[in-house]
Amino acid sequence: MAKTILILSDGLRYDVAKDNMGFLGHLVESKLASLYKIIGELPSMSRPMYETVHTGVPSSEHGIVANSIVRLSSKPNIFQVVKSAGKVTAAAAYYWVSELYNRAPYDRIEDKEVDNEELAIQHGRFYTQDEYPDIELFNSAAHLVRKFSPDYLLLHPMGMDYHGETYGSDSKEYRNHAIQQDAWLAPLIQEWMERDYTVMVTGDHGINRDGAHGGTTPEQREVPLFMIQPNVKGRGDTGEIISQLKIAPTILKLLDVPIPETMKQKPL
Ligand SMILES: [Zn+2]
Numbered sequence: 001m002a003k004t005i006l007i008l009s010d011g012l013r014y015d016v017a018k019d020n021m022g023f024l025g026h027l028v029e030s031k032l033a034s035l036y037k038i039i040g041e042l043p044s045m046s047r048p049m050y051e052t053v054h055t056g057v058p059s060s061e062h063g064i065v066a067n068s069i070v071r072l073s074s075k076p077n078i079f080q081v082v083k084s085a086g087k088v089t090a091a092a093a094y095y096w097v098s099e100l101y102n103r104a105p106y107d108r109i110e111d112k113e114v115d116n117e118e119l120a121i122q123h124g125r126f127y128t129q130d131e132y133p134d135i136e137l138f139n140s141a142a143h144l145v146r147k148f149s150p151d152y153l154l155l156h157p158m159g160m161d162y163h164g165e166t167y168g169s170d171s172k173e174y175r176n177h178a179i180q181q182d183a184w185l186a187p188l189i190q191e192w193m194e195r196d197y198t199v200m201v202t203g204d205h206g207i208n209r210d211g212a213h214g215g216t217t218p219e220q221r222e223v224p225l226f227m228i229q230p231n232v233k234g235r236g237d238t239g240e241i242i243s244q245l246k247i248a249p250t251i252l253k254l255l256d257v258p259i260p261e262t263m264k265q266k267p268l
């Protein structure tokens with residue numbers, strides 16, 4: 001059983017992550033991590049993909065087909081399954097995640113910080129502003145790990161999406177933010193590995209040079225999956241292309257929790 005942290009970097013493109021995130025690149029190069037390319041599910045929109053990542057089913061099945069659909073998840077999902085197995089869940093994430101797994105619509109005061117074992121996300125720290133600084137969110141996540149040792153933690157920063165939508169993906173601001181995220185994450189990933197966490201880094205979708213996403217081009221769909229497992233040799237850059245639907249069953253397998261029948265993809 002390995003406790004797991006999923007870093008879901010909103011709007012993180014595969015090519016930009018591979019070219020600019022040097023600490024992650026070091027882990028890949030030295031076979032401490034494995035790198036896969038994910039062809040993201042569609043539509044390449046945020047809320048639908050948060051749900052796809054957490055349920056392992058496509059948007060037409062889980063029904064969150066647009067950002068405008070504000071309701072709780074109706075499918076077995078990582079938070080609910082892990083919590084039902086008696087394990088501890090946590091998230092530092094955008095408020096749409098709270099709306100999918102804790103309560104909808106979001107109450108900006110009541111739901112912002114929660115520590116409640118009855119909730120699917122038992123320890124939640126949420127934000128509502130897209131420009132909320134990633135470093136502040138990373139520190140919240142690091143605090144949750146030290147304080148609660150969650151079995152599953154979601155860390156979901158918005159900085160890549162914010163810089164991509166503001167300046168376009170072919171911009172120094174977007175690329176430099178990937179460098180910055182990597183530098184902020186490096187000491188945290190090191191600490192979490194020492195605490196025996198498996199750490200996965202991926203994106204919900206990519207983004208194009210217009211600063212848009214939602215469509216079907218590689219720029220909008222392709223995201224990385226870096227997988228860092230303590231005491232397990234990584235495979236380096238695998239060159240393999242995998243389905244985004246594998247993320248949920250892979251995490252449940254790592255946590256030694258039964259995988260629901262709705263998650264049809266084989267775990268990594
Ligand atoms: Zn997004």
